Amino acid sequence: MKSYDVAELAVRNLRESVLRNSLTTIGISVGVASLVAMLALGIGLQKLADRRLEKSGLFDTVIVTSRREMRNFNREQEGDGPAPAESPSLDETARQQIERLPNVLEAYPDIRFVTELRYKDKPHLTMVAGLPFSAENNEAFDGMAGSFFSSATAPEVILQKSFAEQLLGKASRDDQNVKVSELAKPLLGQQLLMRYAERTTASDSNGPQSTSSASYSVVSREQTLKIVGVCDLDPDSLRQQARARVFLPLGFAENLHVLQPGDLRDTTNVLGGTPTYTTVEVRVKSPKYVQSVEDLIKKMGFNTFSIVDATKNLRQFFAVLDLFLGIFGSLALAVASIGIVNTLVMAILERRREIGIMKAIGASDVDVKGLFFAEAGVMGIFGGAVGVALGWTIGRVINVGANVYLKRQHFPPEQIWFVPWWLVAGAIAFAIVVSLISGLYPASRAARLDPVQALRYE
Amino acid sequence: MSPARGAINLINSTAITTQQLCRYYRMGEAEIRALDSVSLQMRSGEFIALLGQSGSGKSSLLNLIAGLDRPTSGSVVVQGHDLQKLSRQDLAKYRLKTVGMVFQSFNLIPSMTVAENVELPLRFAEVDRGKRDSLSQQALDRVGLSARIRHRPTELSGGEQQRAALARALINQPQILLADEPTGNLDSHTGTEIMNLIREFNESLGMTIVMVTHERALAERYARRMILLADGKVVDDQPNLATAGAELTQGGTR
Numbered sequence: 001m002k003s004y005d006v007a008e009l010a011v012r013n014l015r016e017s018v019l020r021n022s023l024t025t026i027g028i029s030v031g032v033a034s035l036v037a038m039l040a041l042g043i044g045l046q047k048l049a050d051r052r053l054e055k056s057g058l059f060d061t062v063i064v065t066s067r068r069e070m071r072n073f074n075r076e077q078e079g080d081g082p083a084p085a086e087s088p089s090l091d092e093t094a095r096q097q098i099e100r101l102p103n104v105l106e107a108y109p110d111i112r113f114v115t116e117l118r119y120k121d122k123p124h125l126t127m128v129a130g131l132p133f134s135a136e137n138n139e140a141f142d143g144m145a146g147s148f149f150s151s152a153t154a155p156e157v158i159l160q161k162s163f164a165e166q167l168l169g170k171a172s173r174d175d176q177n178v179k180v181s182e183l184a185k186p187l188l189g190q191q192l193l194m195r196y197a198e199r200t201t202a203s204d205s206n207g208p209q210s211t212s213s214a215s216y217s218v219v220s221r222e223q224t225l226k227i228v229g230v231c232d233l234d235p236d237s238l239r240q241q242a243r244a245r246v247f248l249p250l251g252f253a254e255n256l257h258v259l260q261p262g263d264l265r266d267t268t269n270v271l272g273g274t275p276t277y278t279t280v281e282v283r284v285k286s287p288k289y290v291q292s293v294e295d296l297i298k299k300m301g302f303n304t305f306s307i308v309d310a311t312k313n314l315r316q317f318f319a320v321l322d323l324f325l326g327i328f329g330s331l332a333l334a335v336a337s338i339g340i341v342n343t344l345v346m347a348i349l350e351r352r353r354e355i356g357i358m359k360a361i362g363a364s365d366v367d368v369k370g371l372f373f374a375e376a377g378v379m380g381i382f383g384g385a386v387g388v389a390l391g392w393t394i395g396r397v398i399n400v401g402a403n404v405y406l407k408r409q410h411f412p413p414e415q416i417w418f419v420p421w422w423l424v425a426g427a428i429a430f431a432i433v434v435s436l437i438s439g440l441y442p443a444s445r446a447a448r449l450d451p452v453q454a455l456r457y458e
Numbered sequence: 459m460s461p462a463r464g465a466i467n468l469i470n471s472t473a474i475t476t477q478q479l480c481r482y483y484r485m486g487e488a489e490i491r492a493l494d495s496v497s498l499q500m501r502s503g504e505f506i507a508l509l510g511q512s513g514s515g516k517s518s519l520l521n522l523i524a525g526l527d528r529p530t531s532g533s534v535v536v537q538g539h540d541l542q543k544l545s546r547q548d549l550a551k552y553r554l555k556t557v558g559m560v561f562q563s564f565n566l567i568p569s570m571t572v573a574e575n576v577e578l579p580l581r582f583a584e585v586d587r588g589k590r591d592s593l594s595q596q597a598l599d600r601v602g603l604s605a606r607i608r609h610r611p612t613e614l615s616g617g618e619q620q621r622a623a624l625a626r627a628l629i630n631q632p633q634i635l636l637a638d639e640p641t642g643n644l645d646s647h648t649g650t651e652i653m654n655l656i657r658e659f660n661e662s663l664g665m666t667i668v669m670v671t672h673e674r675a676l677a678e679r680y681a682r683r684m685i686l687l688a689d690g691k692v693v694d695d696q697p698n699l700a701t702a703g704a705e706l707t708q709g710g711t712r
Contacts, residue, residue, distance in 0.1 A: 366547065452521050
């Protein structure tokens with residue numbers, strides 16, 4: 001028989017006992033739906049984790065320090081490159097060189113200093129750091145009250161939640177669940193007075209390139225800053241103890257020429273006079289490039305530090321999770337496949353005579369087998385399609401439910417569920433394959449039917 | 459279909475040969491000899507009636523000729539095909555192309571319309587959809603059932619159903635028509651109509667007819683050769699004198 005004839009007859013036969021075949025098909029749908037919902041959840045969670053890690057900036061950052069900066073030296077690094085005294089300075093030229101390396105997005109100096117901030121004439125001492133403008137999308141600013149800096153050089157400031165609490169005279173221990181929006185209300189738009197020590201070159205006309213001016217003056221300055229945001233999370237978590245709680249736009253912070261810890265050492269430097277950076281942070285396109293970029297920077301004679309790419313292990317974890325979710329999802333489909341076998345075996349009993357007739361008038365074993373096989377396949381196609389739709393709907397509902405829950409817990413909404421196109425195609429294909437396998441036994445049983453006996457059957 | 463096909467060429471050539479044909483069944487301990495060493499020759503264009511009581515083996519013989527059943531021993535050769543040597547696939551093809559069958563209970567598929575039933579063998583023969591309509595229309599015209607082709611079998615009378623079954627048996631233009639009690643479920647008037655149709659196939663198309671019946675009167679009226687079976691053996695085989703006349707020479711004896 002030609003394939004369109006097989007398909008047509010199969011559909012016709014299925015329509016002859018609509019109820020039974022529909023129920024069987026619904027069984028397949030439920031199986032496929034559970035599979036799709038489970039895998040969509042697994043994939044969604046994986047994507048969520050990937051997104052979070054990407055935004056955290058933990059795994060795509062390389063921290064570069066000069067080997068002259070002997071404070072963060074350890075024995076292993078000692079033999080890695082040139083001797084500290086002969087190693088290059090981490091200055092603006094070096095920063096630009098690093099920024100030009102392949103797969104590097106940006107390299108910016110790390111400017112941080114401990115200083116005094118006055119709020120309503122009350123002094124507070126804390127670590128202040130410059131933030132590159134690109135940090136705007138960092139997840140640490142999710143749920144921030146207020147807004148990000150208006151420009152890279154604006155005299156604006158973002159406070160970490162704990163510092164905001166300190167300014168308002170609230171001890172964070174008393175109430176863990178203070179909302180940033182409540183903290184921010186009295187603070188946003190307010191002025192903060194920052195005192196700092198500016199490094200000024202003794203003679204400005206010599207410029208930064210001068211080799212003769214290994215001296216500078218330190219002048220005490222004051223700067224008024226406007227509070228624009230209070231962030232809930234900790235944008236500087238990578239720094240652990242040294243992390244800052246007050247953030248300035250990096251461009252603005254650079255222009256302040258605040259005295260840096262390394263400056264004192266520069267005065268004893270042969271190359272003296274060129275301001276150097278204590279640390280340069282390098283952002284790489286993707287965590288997988290971290291190692292190669294790190295190697296290149298080491299070759300330049302600097303020390304580097306990065307957090308090992310944890311996403312690899314995470315992906316492995318999710319592969320295992322998906323596998324288990326898939327197995328659980330497939331259980332329902334396995335049950336449904338038994339339903340197909342049952343339905344088709346019943347159909348053989350019912351249509352025994354019909355099979356006999358078809359054989360008597362010239363149907364071959366292949367024709368009969370093909371017919372039952374096609375019926376299983378058609379149920380698979382319909383079951384798969386309906387199942388994907390159902391699974392998609394279930395996923396949506398779970399997502400909405402989860403977001404309602406997240407909202408109650410004061411978390412931002414998340415897409416925890418994702419159906420990629422390959423899952424749609426794969427689930428339908430899987431349903432068809434399972435159905436066809438289920439159809440194997442009934443089909444061959446129908447084909448083997450003895451026509452003489454089948455014709456005698458009433 | 460060409461009415462003259464085979465009518466001249468095949469006369470006197472052998473259509474069906476059985477040699478020492480045996481078919482035994484097991485029923486518990488007992489062995490039932492449905493067919494016991496039957497050797498027959500049937501010529502092309504013959505109209506043969508297989509007569510006998512129920513259980514005489516006439517239907518078993520027909521099923522073996524139809525390729526629906528395999529003999530315990532002996533051989534059946536039809537139009538040069540040794541059925542014993544055919545694979546299951548080839549046997550299906552043989553049933554499709556070489557023989558047409560009609561049954562006492564018509565055996566139409568109830569879920570299909572008359573037209574669909576008639577063209578079903580064309581589907582198995584992988585005839586294009588476009589050609590099927592005209593072929594089934596032709597066959598239905600020949601049996602006089604053009605009007606009710608969109609009806610389902612249950613909406614037809616017995617006679618109409620048997621006409622549809624005949625059209626189905628004709629559709630692939632087989633040379634042999636095997637009929638198993640074709641009038642058994644029909645009243646005598648309708649039965650006569652059906653028998654007249656079958657006779658017409660024999661005479662105008664030159665088809666070889668092998669008809670199983672237990673009605674001697676029917677056999678005497680239409681068949682030109684009557685083979686009587688009892689207990690799986692041929693007990694009588696002779697030309698039908700009533701229909702003999704000029705055809706006596708072709709309705710040969712063994």
